Every structure is written in C-alpha cells, then in structure tokens.
Amino acid sequence: MAFAAQGLPRLPVPISASSRPNRRRPSTTTSLSASLQPNLPSSSSSPQNPPPKSKSLLPSSQTLILSATATAATATLLCGGGGGGGLFGGGGSGGGGGGGFWSRFFSAPMAVAKDDEEPGRDWDSHGLPANIVVQLAKLSGLKRYRVSEVLFFDRRRRSTTSATTGDTFFEMVSLQPGGTYRKADLLRELESLATCGMFEKVDMDAKTKPDGTLGVTISFVEATWQSADSFRCINVGLMQQTKPAEADPDMTEKEKMEYFRGQEREYRRRIERSRPCLLPIPVNREIVRMLREQGAVSARLLQRIRDRVQKWYHDEGYLCAMVVNFGNLNTREVVCEVVEGDITQLSIQFQDKLGNVCEGNTQLGLVRRELPKQLRQGHVFNMEAGKLALKNLNSLGLFSNIEVNPRQDEKNEGGIILEVKLKEVEPKSTEVSTEWSLVPGRNGRPTLASIQPGGTVSFEHRNIYGLNRSINGTVSSNNLLNPQDDLSFKLEYVHPYLDGLYNPRNRTGRVSCFNNRKLSPVFVGGPGVDDVPAIWVDRVGLKATIAEAYTRQSKFTYGIVAEEITTRDETSSICTNGSRALPTGGLSMDGPPTTLSGTGIDRVAFLQANITRDNTKFINGATVGERNIFQVDQGLFAGSKYPFFNRHQLSVTRFIPLKTVEEGAGKPPPPVLILHGRYGGCVGDLPSYDAFTLGGPYSVRGYNMGELGACRNILELAGELRVPVKGTQVYVFAEHGNDLGSSKNVKGNPTEFFRRAGQGSSYGAGIKVGMARFEYACDHNAGTGAWFCRFGDRF
C-alpha cells in the first residue's frame, strides 16, 4: 500500500532584510529579493503531456533564490507554488502493503488552452445526453473534454466534497474545473491517484452536463492502517533510497512472509542508520497526541502530520526540508522520513553584467569569510543563515547583485548545493557633483554676488587585489570661483583583514589625510553677549588607525594623528586670540588664545585610542542595551610647544526597557528609560580648540552649542523617557552639564571671558516624527523655553 502526495503550494512570504542606508554609492537603486522558484521539469509546460511518473525522490527540485541587488532597502522572499512534493510509502509490517515507493509529480495548472483550434471554443462537447453517468472507459479517446466540476466522493463516509469546499485530497488532483482534458489525461490521472498510496480504492466517473461539459466524480476509499501511539521522525538526508525488491506475484505464502520480513529488517536497519533530526520533542509530542486522538492511521492523518512537520521546518527557516516518506505503517510507531536539506557543496560564482559566469576579482576566501559557517558543507540549510550571508556580503559593498541559491544536488539524494552568485560592482568610480548656493541678502532677496557654484569631486577604487582594500578621495568646495577659500579634501586608504583572510581576528587599517573647517564652539557668547566674532578652526592632518572589530558594533580603534590646526577669524585671516565686542563698540582683541603656541597655528601629533562597547539592539524599533565609549588622546611632546597632554572622555549610556514586549513586526516597542553620563577631562596642555564645550543638541539640550562654557573637565548627566504613542515616540528629558569648576583652568578662561555660566540644566519634552525630533526645551539658567527641531537621535 503506498501513496504519493503533493505538497501544498506555498504562499509568497515577504521577509525584510535591513540594509544600511545608501552611503554615497553611485548608481544602483536597491532592491533585495529572494524567491523560491519551482524549477519545473519540461513536462510542466503542456497539459497534453502530463509528467511521466518521475523516479526522482524529490518530486520537484525547488530553487530558493535569495538575491540582493546592491545596497538594498527591502527584501522579499517569494516561495513559488508547486514547490514541495511529498511521497509516502507504507512500510508494511504485518500483512500490509509492500514498502514500495511511488512518486508523482504535479505541475500546478495543467489545463492550458490549445491554440490550434478556433479561438473561443477550444474543447469538444461530449455529445451525449445530459445528466448521465459515463464510465471513463466509455469516453471517446479523440475528444477534448471540458471538465466543469471535480467532486470527491468518500465511499466510507458517503459524502461528497467539491473543490470549493476543500478537502486535503484535492491537492492530489491536478484536474482543474474549467480545464480541458483528453481521455488519456483522465486515465492517467486516475492511475496516478490509484498509485499514490492515499487510497485503498479509487475510481473516476464522468457525468455529462447539459452544456456539453463533464463533471468528474472521484470516488474513493481512504487508505487506513492500524492505529499507532508513537511517532518518530528520522533524517534520511544523503542516504541511499532503498529500492524495494520486486515482489514476485507468484510467491508462495512462505516466500511472501520471508519477503516481508526481509523488508522489515531492512527498514529497521535504515532507521538505525539515519541521523537524528532537528524536529524538537514538543512537536513530536503534539503529533503523538494527534495519532492517539485519531485511532486508526488514515491517509488524511498522515497528510496532516506531514503538514505539521513541514510547517515546523519551514517556520524555522529550513526551507529545503521536506517529508519524503512515511514508513513502518501498520505498527505501533509511525516513522516519518525527512530530508532536511543538508548542504553538500558550497559553490561561489561570479557573474558578469549579462549574468554569465565569469572569473571574479574578489578573492573567494573573502566571500567565504563573510558567509556564516552554517552555510558550509555538512550543515543544514537555513533561510536565516542565508539572509545573514546576504546581509554580510551586502555590507561589503562590493557586489551589485547577490544571490544565495540552494539547488538540489542531483548526485546526493536530499542534498543541497548552495550557490552563491555574485555580480561585482565596477571597482573604480568617479563622481562629480555641482551645486549652486545662494544666500539671502539684506532684504531677504539673494544678491547676484552670493550665487556661488560649489562642487564635489570624488573617486573610489574598491576591492584592490580582490581583498576589499580601497582608496577613496573627495575634494569639495563651496565656491569653485575661489576654491582656495574652503577647499576641503579627504583621501583614505582602507586595508581590511590586516591579520590575513583566514585569521578570525578582524582588524582594519586605515590611513587618511583630511582637512576640515569647523566653527569653534569655544568662542561663543553667553546669554547676555551677542555677536561674538566667530573663530574657525581649520585642521589639516594625517591619521593612521587600526580598528579591531569585536562584534558588529563593538570595536577598539587606535592610531596616531598628526595635524596642523589653524584658527581663523571671519575674514579667513589667522587670528591668535578670541575677541569680544566692547560696550564702546570696539573689539577687545585680547581674549583667550586660540592656539597653544599663541601664533594661530599649532602642529601636533598624538596617539588616539577609542574603545566602544555597544550591545544595543532594536526591539520593535526601540533601542535597548548599553553603550560605553572611552576615548583618549595622548600627547607625545611632538608639535608646537612640545605639547604633552592626556585628554580623555568616557560616556556611558543605558537604554532600559521598562516592559518586556513580544518581538515581531508591527508590535509596539517598549517604553525605554535612557540614562546617560559623560565625563571628560584633560591633564596637561590644552589648547582652546580641544577644550570640552557645554551646551548644544548633543550635550545639554535647550542651549546653543557651547553656550554654557568651555572647560577642562566636564560632566554631563541626562535622563530621557521614551514612550511609544501611536506608532511614533514621545519623550521627556532632563539634562545637566557642569564644568566642575574647571573653566578657569583653560587658558584665558573663555567661559568667563564670554560671560558664560559654566553649568546649566534643561528639561523638556518632544515628539519624534520620522527622523526628525520636535522638542520643547526649557533652559534652566534663564528659565525660558524654546522649540527645537533636530535630526537624528540625541543618544
């Protein structure tokens, strides 16, 4: 007794893979898609040629394609219909049926209109009186019948079901109401139903309809076996399928007994040889309960068991797992044979632009390093591991298209060949962008002189030697007519895998040369002082660092920085001291010195180290966890006035969820309490541009940048409570910043010179809308409040 069943067509399952935002990569809009495609044999193309009985164990080879097209935003996993197929073999023990295996293949919609007939009517009327029951054998072999109705008639239950009411058996039948079939098709259908193992007896009648179509009734007696009370799931992946010895129909009773015993022995050996499967005991128990409730084991029950087992596997991401057989029927124990999708081979391929396989520039070791080891040979394929691989490879930024594609291994039964197909991006790219800037003039209208052409030229050479080393550079100016005014550049060489591709240590070397210009927050007036002439701090320097990544977020960076700092006033001329407007209208030019050397130009080289511990993660969109950052700059007596200093800061942030919530898409995030503390200090030479400043959106909200002071030691404390409200976030916060009396220890005491308080608190509330924060913050020093709109998170 045996039967075959076809797996349920799977529905498209959307998944999403997060990807980092497009970081200045030229071209390629991004989409990440993954699909499970039925890789159907040729027979699926025509209903005229129904598939011959396939001998393959896995009725349909399914192809699961995970692909990413460059830096993607969303990913979709489509699991195409007609995917899995099941195959049931009744391993008889007593006098039951033989242990034969039948298989059967169904391709989804079989009925396709023929196009050699005149359009509109592509089928023949049955030509018989209406409403008579005709045996299949009596139908004409030449006509093409239209089947308008398919009914199932359970002889045991004496009930009729139609395709619309649904029965688990309907998935067995390829006949579609409305399809056109020849007699041979119908006979073949009947034969395949008879051999699938689900039915003890099955028959097919046709009922003529007045409109010339046929109604097909399949009457059957469901196959049943003796009741069982235990269940066992075995992993038969990569095992040779046992070929049942042909049972000679002319065997004597004794020979038959001998034959069945032999079969039984063999099956027991097979069970012993099989590997343990992943199906957990709770699910096993659930199935045992199903068996016990049912009594006799019926084909429908086996179908349900198969669905349950496959559902667990698929829910857990083992998309290549499937139930291939039920054995040991007619005993107390039902044995479910599963292939889980063992990876037998990992093949990495590169494709050119047209999708042809080509030799890649990237070294294979690099790709292998980024693949989780669960995708290597000998592991069970899991969708999540595939997604992780996709994410890792995508984050390299080297590939415009990534496919992770499990394919059935023809040589190993139940094996999976994992294909990773990569399309490389062009290693060299240059980009030029230009922009116009205009500044409103006196009456709010832009003047002609303020129109300035600006632009950026950038180039990148990625993946040098196929090792993801890269050189990139940017030169930009806001005014191309006078580029010397504010030409900024950055040139960087990145050398990943410093310890070699095969060393698990992940260190990246970076050498960069840069310049930048920033408005100094040290030379900023306090509340009563307006119009403090701005001081610009220009830095030109060279930086060489080594970053060791411990996790995706935690890392230790250390290196050396050599830079030249020039302080300039608004007219771009070098200035040595800050200035303040005097009540007389003049400027006092004897403010705090801007540089250590006193000349307006400092050169300094120092060591820099930064260690970040970040174990934050997102729970339904809310950040939860801890983040500690410690950074130290250590002077080396190298530079103007031989500076020797130790400048350090430690920031500690805790994101404490106030409620445990269930994770999942669409679920609300938990309310989060954030506690933040930051200490900074400097011992030794401290030029004003390196002083810590208090106030600003990332220091003490409600004040302007540097409004509270510039000091040698700093302490910031902040608390924030974030509560999700209707898909957005509402928060309240309180912050305090203090110079710990260290302002006077900065040369020239810029805090006092610009009449700043040296400390301050603020509190307020806000709402997050997308990336933007709208908040009302109360300045505690002045007792007034104001609305602010900021982008990005404070913490």
Next chain:
Amino acid sequence: MASQVTREWSGIQQFPVATQTKLLELLAKLRNDNVNSLTILVMGKGGVGKSSTVNSILGERVAPVSAFQSEGLRPVLYSRSRAGFTLNIIDTPGIIEGGYVNEHAVEVIKRFLLNKTIDILLYVERLDSYRVDNLDRQVIKAITDSFGKGIWRRGVVVLTHAQLSPPDGLNYEDFFTKRSEAVLRVVRLGARIKRQEFQENAIPVALVENSGRCNTNDSGEKVLPNGIAWIPSLVNTITEVVSNGSKPIFVDKKLIDGPNPNAWGKIWIPLIVAFQYFVVIKGIRKQIKEDIARDDRPLWELRDLGLADRNF
C-alpha cells in the same frame, strides 16, 4: 614706562611745617628699618579720587585731575626721593567699564607692574557713598586674582571725600565705622579671605580729603571733621603696614600669567595612561567579551551547534 626719572620730592615743602616734620619723622623711621624705597599702588573704581589722592600725598599736581572726566587709561608711576628715600606711587586707571571689570585694563596694569615690587596697595573708595554692590566685589576679586590674596596684607583701604556731614541721626564716627565696615566686608568677600584670618590681620582704613576746601588746623594741616590731620595719619598707617611683617608683592611673569593650568599634573600623565589602559580599556574589553558570550544566538544557530538536544 619705568624710565621715569626719579625727581627730588620738592612737593613735600608745600606741606605745612608740622606735616613735614611728621613725614620726615616717619621716613626716618622707615629708613631705620632698612626700607629705602616704598612703592604704593593705588587702585579702585573710576572717579573715586585715586589721582587726587596721589596728588595730595606728593604735594604736587602730578596727575591731571578733572571733575567730570576720568582721563588716564594707562598707569603712571611717580617717583620722588628725599633724603635718600624713594617714594614711588603708581596711579592706575579705573578698572570698571560698562558694569564689568575691564580685563583689558587689569591686564595693562599687570604688565605695567611687571618686575616691580608693591609695598603698599591703596584701595580707594569713597566715604560718602552709602552702598556697596556686586561691582565692588568684582573689583576686589580682580585685584586678588591678579596679585594674590597676599596683597591685602599690604593693603590699606582709603576712603576719600572724608569731609562730609553724615546723614541725619548719625554722628561722623558712627558713619565712618559703618562705612568702613561695609567696605571691609566687601574686601573680605571679594578676596575670599577667611573671617578669622581677616580679623587677625585687619586691613587698616584711612580717610582722605583731597578737596582744596579741606579744613585746616592751627598749623595749617588739612584736618578731617574729627580733627585728625589726614596726611601724616595716612603715611603713618602706611608705615605701620610696611612694618607689619608681611612680604611685599613682587610682580613677576608668573604672577601676571597666573598659575599655568597647562602645566598642572603633567607628571602624572604616565600614571593616568597606565590606569586608562589597564583599568578602563581592559575593563571595557572584558565587558565586550562578556557580551559576546552572553549574546543570545538564534535558535537555528544553536541547533547547528548541536546545543538544542531536540528541546526546541
């Protein structure tokens, strides 16, 4: 600036004989104590009568004085010698501007005083104003920050416009006591001198009346309403302060620049670095390792590692 020639103190002859005698007596006394020169720094808010006081002491009109305008923007040194004794008086501009202490003016004064020794600080204030405010404190603070607390051991509070008729209900002595107390209190607070220390080394208060209409006594000396001839009295106070055992203030580069915060603690940097590396960085690294160990891996990964044991 310091190149001003030391001239003969001729102005002393302008004083009445009685005053001259007293002054010469005091100078002789100082000489006996091996003090051959005296540098007096006169400071105070603008318009309180600093320059007039200088003129009065020297007995000549050295500093230009006008009733409605403050003039000098720079400190001026007047040197006079008499019988082998040199008297230097440094007149300074008022250091208040627009309700704040003008750091610039303070800076100029400090630079002027570079490499000079201050024997006496005359902090000039008016007797006839009734109130002290935050501004006074700021001035005191600026002086203290510039020259250190020690300068007040050499300080004399001078109250000008001493010839006044006090408000109703107060007699002159009471008014003087009240006013001087108030000023001294401000000095104590501004200079952040401890109360006890302040009481032990009280800052003397001297009264001055620079007006030409100042009353004179029989011998022609200018006298205050309480009958004291103020010039000898002031010089007397000064000599007392000079010989009170405290050290004169030598203004050097270090004093002008203040303590260099950049130099502080430098020798500890190697220790700090060691602490940062061995405690902070290693500590955080250990936490990261713990995070990695504690990280809850997805179930499929655990199953793959054979840790599931069919329980999930």
